[in-house]
Amino acid sequence: MGGDTPDPVDADFNYDYYLIRKGGLIFAGVLFLVGIAILFSKFCHPAHKRRPASTEK
Structure with a gap:
């Protein structure tokens, strides 16, 4: 019943x-x-500050 042995499900998840x-x-x-x-x-x-469009026709 001790928690000394790692769970086999979590054995693949060793994070660096x-x-x-x-x-x-x-x-x-x-x-x-x-x-x-x-x-x-x-x-x-x-x-x-942008240049306005020319409205000349």
Whole structure:
């Protein structure tokens, strides 16, 4: 009745927490850099600064 033996169902799930943490930090860093790039890109100008369409006929 002791809990010393591992459950055979969970035997395949040995997580490498260092690798998961490292991958998560890299993913978060990439998303952060993409967000900063979007904020400072030329494609994110406010609508009032765009050149109005010509209405001449």
